[in-house]
Amino acid sequence: MASTKPYIGCKIGLISKAQNRYEGILYTIDKTNSTVVLANVKCFGTEGRPTDRPTPTKDDVYEYITFRGSDIKDITLCESPRSYGLPPDPAIIQVL
Template sequence: MSLAKPCIGCKIGLISKAQNRYEGILYTIDKVNSTVVLAKVRCLGTEGRPTDRPTPPKDDVYEYITFRGSDIKDITLCEPPRTHHGLPPDPAIVQVGLYKNSMV
């Protein structure tokens, strides 16, 4: 498991040692506590991977999930970070709310 800071904000796929796959946005990596935090996470279940406890996919989207690094089997980059509505890439930007003109 060796992800660098430039991956923060990227869509990540993660497979746990329990063979469950999760997809979400990489929020942070805590090297001291050996954890990985994903935001806007979907659990896709075991997807046929061999396990004693098969898990179906879940419809829920979780605000965030903190994973123990020692229980992560694999991490893959699914897609690069999204741009913030035309703003330049800036690690200082955490979230953008776009003002939409509305007719009253």
């Protein structure tokens, strides 16, 4: 993972303006289009947060979800990436 993007590969929690919480692995941030892409994403719904449209937790895990930056209310770091014992190498994009 490139050291210029230290959070790529980290587990991220994201709350949308619709009050839904998502957790996934930060895949990329596109500054030009103001988007955030998470991989292996689970939706936990609104979890009792005040909203006109409550959403339950979903059992599905989505391969990738692209979020519009302007519709993100909060982002938190849940877990640092696992190093897998590999040296820092900008050629490595993702370890599965």
